[in-house]
Amino acid sequence: MSTEKGPDHSRRKERSRQAILTATRTLVAEEAYEKITIEAIAARAGVGKQTIYRRWPSKSAVVFAALLALSEDADQSVALPDTGDLEADLKLVMRATAEEFADPAFDRLIRAVNTEIANDASLAAEYREKLAQPLEEAKRARLRSAQKAGQIAADADLDLALEMLYAPLFQRWLHRSGPVTAAYADSLVDATLRAFGP
Missing domain, CATH: 1.10.357.10 (Tetracycline Repressor, domain 2)
Structure with a gap:
């Protein structure tokens, strides 16, 4: 029986989450807010847009998550x-x-x-x-x-x-x-x- 572990899905999910939040903050800093789309965030993060939609229902939810992550990172x-x-x-x-x-x-x-x-x-x-x-x-x-x-x-x-x-x-x-x-x-x-x- 093989004891090899499969890929660590939770670690990969967390990497994707961080990439999406970082991409969102970067785009908000660079672009007019109304021009930012889920597609643009996904492209910048290097993920499919469905990866974003599985976690957040809208652009506004992603942007809020990006802000919330900053306060979480700063101090628990x-x-x-x-x-x-x-x-x-x-x-x-x-x-x-x-x-x-x-x-x-x-x-x-x-x-x-x-x-x-x-x-x-x-x-x-x-x-x-x-x-x-x-x-x-x-x-x-x-x-x-x-x-x-x-x-x-x-x-x-x-x-x-x-x-x-x-x-x-x-x-x-x-x-x-x-x-x-x-x-x-x-x-x-x-x-x-x-x-x-x-």
């Missing part, structure tokens, strides 16, 4: 720094967020995802569940810690504080209404801490 845990210095911790995170938005490759990818979730309720729900909610809960947890330490008012509405902190940055980026810089990120932290301080 979602937590904000907690050094005890709320201002420094928030400025570190907000500057990193501004830097991400300023990165042309990330900018094009997140704009593509936002285009799709605006018109696809099921993708919007998946985005909220897999990406937005875990990030929001990590941010809320950091503010709760600051509240317990007396750095934020005991009766502060933490959801409102998060909106004041992040929404202007996102809106400025989305509408291209001004530069998304470290200085602007710092100013949002300063204003939010003034509004919600003890």
Whole structure:
């Protein structure tokens, strides 16, 4: 009886998945989003388009998966720094967020995802569940810690504080209404801490 193993299908599937996600990110960085097709992604990844359709139902689902994979690759845990210095911790995170938005490759990818979730309720729900909610809960947890330490008012509405902190940055980026810089990120932290301080 032969003890030789057949091909490792799971390893081959994972290689194909990574090739598809990488090809998607590359194409989004290079092309106008509306010109990108499943066929183009498949050609760039070196797979048949049915390989993509077996895993994802649409271009928007592939693009979202490519974005989600970036956050998974960056760090499996979602937590904000907690050094005890709320201002420094928030400025570190907000500057990193501004830097991400300023990165042309990330900018094009997140704009593509936002285009799709605006018109696809099921993708919007998946985005909220897999990406937005875990990030929001990590941010809320950091503010709760600051509240317990007396750095934020005991009766502060933490959801409102998060909106004041992040929404202007996102809106400025989305509408291209001004530069998304470290200085602007710092100013949002300063204003939010003034509004919600003890």
